[in-house]
Amino acid sequence: VKKPGQKIAKGHKNYDLMLNLQLGIRHSVGKHASISSDLKASDFDPKEKFWTRFPTEGSKSTPPHQSMEFRWKDYCPAVFRHLRKLFQVDSADYMISICGNDALRELSSPGKSGSFFYLTENDRFIIKTVKKAEAKVLIKMLPSYYKHVYQHENSLVTKFFGIHCVKPVGGVKTRFIVMGNLFCSEYRIHKRFDLKGSSHGRTSSKHDGQIDETTTLKDLDLNFVFRLQTSWYQELMKQINRDCEFLEAERIMDYSLLVGIHFRDDNTGDTIGLSPFILRIGENDSYQNVKSMRSYRFLEAELQGRDQILPGRKPPIRLGANMPARAERVTRRSDVDHYTAGGFSHTTPQCCSETYTVVLYFGIIDILQDYDISKKLEHAYKSLHVDPASISAVDPKLYSKRFKDFVGRTFVEDR
Ligand code: ATP
Ligand code: CA
Ligand code: CA
Structure with missing residues (x-):
């Protein structure tokens, strides 16, 4: 690796x-x-x-x-x-x-x-x-x-x-x-995306040949939607709302959802270190069960005087860490098609029914930028040239709304 x-x-x-x-x-x-x-x-x-x-x-x-x-x-x-x-x-x-x-x-x-x-x-x-x-x-x-x-x-x-x-x-x-580190994982992270929900300039600056697993891709490079089990989907949406409310109240903007994907079908065989275990939440495993299972494991780990999970055991599942999902590949006919004002348009992207079983890691990063004078100037300047709603630098209220909308389109319920 x-x-x-x-x-x-x-x-x-x-x-x-x-x-x-x-x-x-x-x-x-x-x-x-x-x-x-x-x-x-x-x-x-x-x-x-x-x-x-x-x-x-x-x-x-x-x-x-x-x-x-x-x-x-x-x-x-x-x-x-x-x-x-x-x-x-x-x-x-x-x-x-x-x-x-x-x-x-x-x-x-x-x-x-x-x-x-x-x-x-x-x-x-x-x-x-x-x-x-x-x-x-x-x-x-x-x-x-x-x-x-x-x-x-x-x-x-x-x-x-x-x-x-x-x-x-x-x-x-x-x-x-x-x-x-959001990507501290016993699984190899095959792809990583830094997503803001805005489109202007949101593409990886690397040329094709240089893109590898350590390249951070951006909004315009994203060609997946992530299907989550209902209970996780609902918990995610609730938490995103709460987190955005917090950031908005602090007048923060310019943050990203950083997403790391591990493809389970990867046959290079090198999950790092630990023996492979399968993470599967069954039909009956409500969020509550998973949560108590999590607490139990921490308790167990704590009793042993350590906060790490021992090899061979299932790691705890947390929202955004070790999350089982299905990644469905989507195609865009052109950038303007699905990335219009403010980011993505509301048309459903075309699916090519290519799905992968994945484990997701994600979190909200870069949360220390407030909407200060330099960001206001950046907004004013860039608005002269492109659609103001597509610029990363916008008022915190607009920022969080766009961000939430974006997350709601990128993560969907797996029925
Ligand atoms: P800019 O303001 O231009 O967006 P920055 O210097 O403030 O950049 P960040 O956005 O905080 O930097 O992070 C840049 C990249 O570093 C992210 O896209 C991600 O790849 C990686 N990174 C940052 N924080 C974390 C984290 N907590 N866990 C894993 N990777 C991270
Ligand atoms: Ca950033
Ligand atoms: Ca920053």
């Missing part, structure tokens, strides 16, 4: 940044290994940030290291400790995943924004550098974000595990977030 990205070895231009980040996270996680108290309102205070100095020679609270002296900032650490617990991320696992030797790979900047992405070797976590404005958005939304993910365990919005800042002496600040 081809591993995406490039290992950050000595000599890599971001090697020092990686070392600093690892030292910082080890420090932050180690400092408060156990959760002693309940969250207080003051833990969410944006001023709740802590600077630590990491001199090269070490200090009372920091180890000696090989890079230049730097400063490290932790934002709202108590909140993120609680979030990690809520998301069942064990502190030791977290630290080892990120801070181990050879732990990080740099992904060749997948987005247009200029952010850097780092993936842990075990595929569980992604670190993304963010702009100051994005960091601000996250800290500001933290109370409602916490409430939202606390209330909805099936929420599809990005799981955040931490936000930090590194500043080498005499250098510039780098802010970054740690989040869950």
Whole structure:
């Protein structure tokens, strides 16, 4: 299996940044290994940030290291400790995943924004550098974000595990977030789509020859609808509505539904590591059953002192992770045919009755862009040239409506 990205070895231009980040996270996680108290309102205070100095020679609270002296900032650490617990991320696992030797790979900047992405070797976590404005958005939304993910365990919005800042002496600040990798899976992800529900410019920039499993395809490249069992379909629509309501209230736009597809009929035979198991929800398995089965498995895993599912066992099914579905290939006669104003038109795409049994992974990513002045300008400028409804940059209300409509057309009930 081809591993995406490039290992950050000595000599890599971001090697020092990686070392600093690892030292910082080890420090932050180690400092408060156990959760002693309940969250207080003051833990969410944006001023709740802590600077630590990491001199090269070490200090009372920091180890000696090989890079230049730097400063490290932790934002709202108590909140993120609680979030990690809520998301069942064990502190030791977290630290080892990120801070181990050879732990990080740099992904060749997948987005247009200029952010850097780092993936842990075990595929569980992604670190993304963010702009100051994005960091601000996250800290500001933290109370409602916490409430939202606390209330909805099936929420599809990005799981955040931490936000930090590194500043080498005499250098510039780098802010970054740690989040869950949606595609952390024992199955191989054969295709990935970053979907916004808008059409303008929404095609992969890669030329045919370069497209492979690690290429992120976009709206105009999508040639499937996904058929879900009724109970899952209904749960998905409910959750998308709740998630969009949350994002709209926070004035967020420009987010995407990131979808990864594993084709079960793949006969290359390399599901990663674990013995193949079949995920099938029978007619009688209501969502409730599946849910309690899930809780049971976590309980079981917890009793064994770990949050991972042992080899040979069925992994838990979660909305958006390990979801069994049928992917039906659809064709468009031309782009304008089915991708008109605002994205897709309402005509049913033509099906060629080619269906595949798949396992889906998906979630809502890139949720830290608010509708600020630059996005308003982008909207105004692009509106001069193309249909305003087809542009990604639109008001959060319109954005979420278009997004929901799009999801409702891309996922359908499998009767
Ligand atoms: P832009 O603003 O131009 O869209 P960006 O730099 O903000 O780009 P994102 O949209 O956050 O970047 O992510 C870019 C790509 O990185 C996604 O299309 C996806 O392929 C990958 N990616 C981002 N977050 C995750 C995640 N949580 N799990 C898996 N892959 C991710
Ligand atoms: Ca994006
Ligand atoms: Ca972005």
